[in-house]
Amino acid sequence: MALVMPSPVLISNTYYLRVRVPSDLPASAKGQSVTLPVGDSFKLVKMTDFVKVSLETREPRTAKERFAKAYSALQSTWQAMKDGPKPLSHKQSVALAGEIRAAFIEAFDDDPGNPENWHRVLEQNAAAKAARLNSLTIPTLKQQATDMEKRFGKLADARLAIHGMILAPQYRQRLLMQVAEGLDEMARVNQAKAEGDYSDSGETKRYPAFEAVQAEPKPTAATSSQTxxxxxxxxxxxxxxxxxxxxxxxxxxxxxxxxxxxxxxxxxxxxxxxxxxxxxxxxxxxxxxxxxxxxxxxxxxxxxxxxxxxxxxxxSHGKLFPLGNPLATIERPSFQPVPSDARTYTMLEAKQVLSAARKETRNDLRWLPWMCAYSGARIEEVAQLSKSNFFKVGDDWFYRLTTSGGKTLKTRSSERRVPVHPELIKEGLMEFVNGLTLAEDNRIFSNRSQQRIGEWLRETVKITRPELAPSHGWRHLFEDVCLVGGVLDAAKNYITGRSSGKSGEGYGKSEAMLPGLANEMRKVPFFL
Incomplete structure (x- = not known):
């Protein structure tokens, strides 16, 4: 049987393109919209089981010409859908924008029209880029994307269709921005021509020739659906x-x-x-x-x-999103940082918390606030201590904050040995630790200690100041009281696990220096 080629269909005295959508397209294609050239304009058409669009003519010859162009673009779009979305480099985006720019300059070269028309084009382009196509809307990034799509989307889609491309979504906004810049240049050239100045013909070497891209790798075991x-x-x-x-x-x-x-x-x-x-x-x-x-x-x-x-x-060894993380271009929202002093305990609050902790019977509520207060350690660091992490050098007790045994620390420089402050000894910390009957390597405190202490602070101790960092606030306060007591910076940085990048970070790294570290800890003033 001979293959019957589609042709224009006459409906109510007007010719249409009406063709059935191929069955071998991806299931996601149904319901999508495609941009097709019709005469001097472009039409956005939604695909169902058919693609149907008016060719806007009653003349059979004109209908055949318009049908041929629209059907060719539609076939290219269908093939692109089968190939899948493609990436677009910056150079390729500029090239496509250059093609659109050149087409408009050529179309209006003989008769550029009224200069005011091009002035309005520039104004509308600027409004779209500023998210102000509708003066009543609030300019946001979301509104900008909507306005850019409304203003430039059809032109971009038509050019992509000519090259048989479906663009991967993460490259869309970059292309529209390049199209906008190219159309601004076009409008300025045509405005000058409309005013009688043809000194700038619009020819330029700025825009590179478009070179086709390779499709992104097909999904493999490494890039198939993952949650x-x-x-x-x-x-x-x-x-x-x-x-x-x-x-x-x-x-x-x-x-x-x-x-x-x-x-x-x-x-x-x-x-x-x-x-x-x-x-x-x-x-x-x-x-x-x-x-x-x-x-x-x-x-x-x-x-x-x-x-x-x-x-x-x-x-996936780079097979997934080979051109980069899709969130790499998302700008984090700006914010006003909370001043350090607002996040830190006041001395009155510190006394209130430590006094309340004395009355608690749960291990984490009783001891973690005190250990954080007298070390500046992060609560998650001390919460994972086991009995075996405590040791004695001479008359001084220490505990080791380490990644050994499955423990975790924020950074490698956070590995350290912290002297037990004399006030903790007086409170009975070492009697508590030495009296524990659990295995040497078992955690002393709960896995949920950080959350539990935050809840306790707000609900039981009634410190509800929103700026206060319930656990990290001890870190800032400890550094402040170290200054009051005249603790050496090298010792303070080592005890708190901060990295200064100086050679003094070797302080306390060997056992020979631990007694000196304990002497520095004794300079830290008492809270109660």
């Missing part, structure tokens, strides 16, 4: 492997799960491999406009999602 949960689970497994492994802390894992769960709920999918920058940016804006979280917290959650995606890229 955020599976990537985090795999990261936990890898970090826990090996004799000297440094596992991720439970609270660290929890923060990644919190951020990715929220993002997955927002985008209605836990499939990490399909994340786009637009989704992340929309999530950021929704959180900011919701007003429940601080901008700093929103920025941290964005970073946590980006980190998990980066883990997935590393696990």
């Amino acid at each position: 955020f949960k599976s990537v985090i689970d795999e990261r936990v497994r890898r970090r826990s492997a090996g004799k000297d492994a440094v596992p991720l802390r439970e609270e660290t894992v929890d923060k990644y799960r919190l951020a990715t769960d929220a993002f997955a709920t927002f985008r209605k999918s836990d499939d990490l491999t399909t994340v786009t920058p637009e989704e992340a940016d929309a999530w950021k804006l929704a959180l900011m406009e919701g007003g429940e979280l601080s901008n700093n917290t929103i920025g941290q959650r964005l970073q946590n999602v980006r980190t998990v995606i980066e883990w997935a890229r590393k696990h």
Whole structure:
């Protein structure tokens, strides 16, 4: 049977393109819109079982010409859908913008029209870039994306269709910005011509020739559908492997799960491999406009999602998102940082907390506030101590903050041996530790100590000042009282696990220096 080629269809005295959508297109193609050239304009057409668009003519000859161009573009689009989304480099974006610019300059070369028309084009272009196409809307990144799409999207799609490309979403905004810049140049050239100045013909070597790109690698076992949960689970497994492994802390894992769960709920999918920058940016804006979280917290959650995606890229050896992390272009929201003194305990608050801790019977509530107060240590560091981490040199007691035995610290410089302050000895800390009957390597305190102490501070001790960092506030206060007591900077930095980049960081690294470190700790004033 001879293959019947489609042709224009006459409906109510007007010719249409009406063709059936091929059955071998991806299932996701149905319902998508395609941009087709019709005469001197472009039409956005939604695909169902058919693609139907008016050719806007009653003349058979004109209908055939318009049909041929539209059908050719449609076939290119269908092939692009089969090939899948493609990346677009910066150079290729500029090249496409140059093609659009050149087409408009050529079209209006003989008759550029009224200069005021081109002035209005420039104004509308500027309004779109500033998210002000509608003067009543509030300029936001989301609104800017909408305005850019409305102003330049069809032109970009038509040019992509000519090259038979479906663009991967993460490259969309960059292309539209280049198209906008090219059309600004075009409008200025045509405005000058309309005013009688043809000194600038519009010819330029600025725009490179477009060179086709290779399709992104087809999904493999390494890049096929993965959930955020599976990537985090795999990261936990890898970090826990090996004799000297440094596992991720439970609270660290929890923060990644919190951020990715929220993002997955927002985008209605836990499939990490399909994340786009637009989704992340929309999530950021929704959180900011919701007003429940601080901008700093929103920025941290964005970073946590980006980190998990980066883990997935590393696990796939670069096969997933080979051109970069899709969240790399998302700008973290600006925020006004909380001053350090506002996050720190006042002396009155410190006394209130330590006095309340004396009355507690739970190990973590009784001892962790005191140990943090007299060391400046991060609560998650001291919370993972075991009985075997305590040792004595001469008459002085110390405890070792280490990554050995599956423990975790923020940085490698956080490995240290901290003298037990005399006030902790008087409080009975060592009698408590030495009297424990648990195994030497078992944790003394709960895995949920940090959360439990935060709740206790707010609900029982009744310190509800929102700026205060319940656990980190001890860190700032300890450094302040070290200054009051005249503790050497090298000793203070070592005890708190801070890195200064100076040679003095060797302080306390050998056992011979530990007595000197204990002497410096004795300079720290008492809180009560």
